[in-house]
Amino acid sequence: MIDKLIRKIEENKAPIVVGLDPMLSYIPDHVKEAAYKEKGETLAGAAEAIWQFNKAIVDSTYDLIPAVKPQIAMYEQFGIEGLIAFKKTVDYCKEKGLVVIGDIKRGDIGSTSAAYAMGHLGKVQVGNNSFYGFDEDFVTVNPYLGSDGVVPFIDVCKEEKKGLFILVKTSNPSSGEFQDQLIDGKPLYELVGEKVAQWGELHMGSEYSYIGAVVGATYPEMGKILRKIMPKTYILVPGYGAQGGKAEDLVHYFNKDGLGAIVNSSRGIIAAYKQEAYAKFGQTAYPDASRQAVIDMREDIMSALVNAGK
Numbered sequence: 001m002i003d004k005l006i007r008k009i010e011e012n013k014a015p016i017v018v019g020l021d022p023m024l025s026y027i028p029d030h031v032k033e034a035a036y037k038e039k040g041e042t043l044a045g046a047a048e049a050i051w052q053f054n055k056a057i058v059d060s061t062y063d064l065i066p067a068v069k070p071q072i073a074m075y076e077q078f079g080i081e082g083l084i085a086f087k088k089t090v091d092y093c094k095e096k097g098l099v100v101i102g103d104i105k106r107g108d109i110g111s112t113s114a115a116y117a118m119g120h121l122g123k124v125q126v127g128n129n130s131f132y133g134f135d136e137d138f139v140t141v142n143p144y145l146g147s148d149g150v151v152p153f154i155d156v157c158k159e160e161k162k163g164l165f166i167l168v169k170t171s172n173p174s175s176g177e178f179q180d181q182l183i184d185g186k187p188l189y190e191l192v193g194e195k196v197a198q199w200g201e202l203h204m205g206s207e208y209s210y211i212g213a214v215v216g217a218t219y220p221e222m223g224k225i226l227r228k229i230m231p232k233t234y235i236l237v238p239g240y241g242a243q244g245g246k247a248e249d250l251v252h253y254f255n256k257d258g259l260g261a262i263v264n265s266s267r268g269i270i271a272a273y274k275q276e277a278y279a280k281f282g283q284t285a286y287p288d289a290s291r292q293a294v295i296d297m298r299e300d301i302m303s304a305l306v307n308a309g310k
Contacts, residue, residue, distance in 0.1 A: 001137045001162050002205035002212075002234060005099045006259060008066030014298045015254070017101060017236070018061060018290075019266025020054050020070040020089060026271040027053045028283035047081035050074075054089045057270055058096060060287035064294050067099040069236075069264055090134055100136045101165065101236070107142030107149045117156035138163045140214060140236075143192055150199060154211065158203050163210035166199070168192045168226060171216025171239030189222065193229040200233050208234050208260065217250055217263065224252035227260070235261040240297070241268035247300040251308035258310045263301060269293045 009015050024032065027049050035049035058068070070093075075086035093100050106116040118124050119133040141153055141164050153164055169179055169189040179189045193213065200209030209232050215223050217239035227235070235253050240246075240263045253261035272278045272293035273286040281289035 001099065002208050002210045005066060005137075005234070005262070006205075006208065008097075008099060009259065009262065012064060012066055012298075013302060014065055014294075015259075015262045015301060016065050016294065016297055017067040017069045017262050017264045018057070018065055018269050018294065019103070019238075019264050020057070020068050020093075020270065021074045021103075021266040022050045022053055022270060023074065024049065026267065026274070028273070028286050030283065031056075043078045043081040046078050047075075047085040050078070050082070051085040051088050053270075054085075055092060056287045057290045058089075058093055058098070060291040061269070061294050062093075062096040062098055064291070064298065065098065067101055067262065068093050069101040069103050069266075071103040071266070087134055090136055094135075094137075099138070102134060102136030102139040105140050105142050105167065107144055109145050109148040110152070113145075113149050114152040114156070117153040121153070121162045122156040122160050136162075138165055138212070140165045140167065142167050143195070147195075147199075154199060154202055157210055161210075163203070163212060165212040165214050165234075165236040166192075166196050168196060168213040168230075169215045169219055169222050171218045175216070175219075187222075190225065190229060193226045193233075196233055197230045200230070204232070208232050212236055214238065215253065217246075217253075220249035220252055223250075227253055227255070231255065231260075233260075236264060237261055238264045238266075241265050247304035248307075250301065251304050251310060254305060254308075254310050256310060258305055263297075265293075265297055269297070 031053050032049045036045045039045040039048050070089050075082035090100050102120050120136050120139050123130040123132050143166050180187050196213045200211040203210040212234040214236045215226050217237045237253050269290050273281050273289035278289040
């Protein structure tokens with residue numbers, strides 16, 4: 001799957017992942033009204049609005065991008081109905097040929113970790129039959145519990161030829177409360193990066209490992225260090241745009257081959273119509289605003305890479 005992701009990045013000239021993290025406040029009124037008319041102002045109505053919103057954005061952008069990243073919390077808040085919308089979104093994106101990164105940030109140990117891995121990446125056995133659960137291509141994993149929490153995911157990834165993005169240095173302001181703490185003179189995020197590189201050796205693709213890392217765009221100097229620590233690790237970079245990450249700051253996350261990183265934008269794309277730059281599209285043409293935001297993001301990042309000689 002890592003080779004497919006890289007191939008699609010190269011084909012589209014777009015190291016971009018669209019974060020499908022819908023809030024009801026992002027969804028235009030006419031979409032919500034249609035959903036509520038069909039299913040009521042209920043959890044089912046909210047989930048239907050989210051599904052229709054996602055579908056329209058995917059339809060308008062799938063030919064430009066290699067991957068999407070639905071954040072499961074945005075669906076879980078609506079209970080079972082929300083999870084159905086999550087699954088419909090995953091399946092639809094895969095039908096469109098997109099790589100799906102399930103942003104689930106799971107982290108536990110033993111059989112619990114294995115169950116998470118099977119539910120999201122692998123198959124569960126029911127009598128003589130086996131079934132995929134959510135069936136994403138990659139998921140995000142929290143490494144706080146160490147190898148006991150990560151290796152069960154890697155085992156399933158090997159079987160299914162799927163992958164992980166492990167949290168190393170996150171983009172949120174308080175990430176340093178733990179991640180920057182020094183241990184034997186090194187910040188914790190560097191030690192986690194070293195461990196991710198080791199885990200990566202367990203499941204390699206052609207050039208890069210199936211075991212990737214999450215490193216926030218808001219800490220470019222740290223990203224430069226982690227790129228050296230994890231040369232064969234694909235880096236998922238959140239925090240571009242709305243959280244303050246700039247394209248010129250992201251070039252250090254990429255290797256000299258222009259690969260090695262994929263940059264996420266969520267509300268900057270899915271709620272683009274709310275931004276002044278795309279207000280001309282209006283609510284009705286929100287998918288067109290999202291498409292233009294993807295085009296602009298692609299040009300911004302690719303221009304920065306060219307200027308950096310990558």
